[in-house]
Amino acid sequence: xxxxxxxxxxxxxxxxxxxxxxxxxxxxxxxxxxxxxxxxxxxxxxxxxxxxxxxxxxxxxxxxxxxxxxxxxxxxxxxxxxxxxxxxxxxxxxxxxxxxxxxxxxxxxxxxxxxxxxxxxxxxxxxxxxxxxxxxxxxxxxxxxxxxxxxxxxxxxxxxxxxxxxxxxxxxxxxxxxxxxxxxxxxxxxxxxxxxxxxxxxxxxxxxxxxxxxxx
Numbered sequence: 001x002x003x004x005x006x007x008x009x010x011x012x013x014x015x016x017x018x019x020x021x022x023x024x025x026x027x028x029x030x031x032x033x034x035x036x037x038x039x040x041x042x043x044x045x046x047x048x049x050x051x052x053x054x055x056x057x058x059x060x061x062x063x064x065x066x067x068x069x070x071x072x073x074x075x076x077x078x079x080x081x082x083x084x085x086x087x088x089x090x091x092x093x094x095x096x097x098x099x100x101x102x103x104x105x106x107x108x109x110x111x112x113x114x115x116x117x118x119x120x121x122x123x124x125x126x127x128x129x130x131x132x133x134x135x136x137x138x139x140x141x142x143x144x145x146x147x148x149x150x151x152x153x154x155x156x157x158x159x160x161x162x163x164x165x166x167x168x169x170x171x172x173x174x175x176x177x178x179x180x181x182x183x184x185x186x187x188x189x190x191x192x193x194x195x196x197x198x199x200x201x202x203x204x205x206x207x208x209x210x211x212x213x214x215x216x
Contacts, residue, residue: 023137023170027130031177034126037119038184039126043190044116052198059202064090064209071129078112078199088204098211102156105203123188126181134174167180 001094051074059067068087085104091097 019140020137020170023133023140024173026132027095027173027177030126030130030133031181033122034181034184037122038180041116041119041184041191043189045188045195047074047077047190048116050074050196051079052202055079055083055202059205063212064206067209078108078116078195079202081112082108082199082203084113086203090177090210098207101203101207101210104201105207108111109203112199113192113196116195120188120192123181127185128176129146130181130214131173132162132174134172134178137170137174138168141168187203193196 035135050070052070053198054074055070062070068083068090070083072083074080083110086101089098089100089104
């Protein structure tokens with residue numbers, strides 16, 4: 001037997017008018033884009049931290065020349081890109097080696113943060129816009145319910161039901177779309193900040209080694 005809650009929710013959906021349906025479609029489209037960003041970002045950050053663990057493990061006990069000669073197993077990784085950039089700019093005969101490596105560090109970090117920040121605006125928009133769209137549907141549904149009461153002179157469920165269904169449905173769907181988007185936005189923002197810190201940490205260690213080898 002079909003659960004009562006499922007029947008009630010389906011009734012709320014099917015009893016919605018055109019305006020409510022449009023709001024639900026907009027929230028649904030926003031949610032689809034938000035979840036696409038979430039799935040993509042989860043995969044990206046898994047690769048990021050694999051690359052970080054691989055590099056820090058292989059840096060131990062090696063010289064700067066040996067580190068920049070490493071070939072990470074995965075390309076298109078922030079730490080692999082940092083290695084490539086330092087390898088390209090490295091010139092032991094340069095009088096400004098450390099300064100140039102710091103420039104490389106800052107440039108690569110900015111580029112990677114820009115890349116990994118893409119899509120977060122979609123999550124922020126979903127988190128902020130979905131509740132307001134749900135509220136719009138709520139106001140519309142309640143207004144419709146009061147209008148029906150005035151037209152029919154009755155407060156029976158048949159009269160007020162469609163309006164209340166629209167109000168409850170849009171409120172529920174708006175919150176369902178907004179809450180995960182907000183949580184994942186905060187999570188990926190922290191992951192991006194952590195990525196920035198780890199990239200500077202790795203680069204600083206490499207530049208320190210290069211400075212010591214240059215003096216020694």
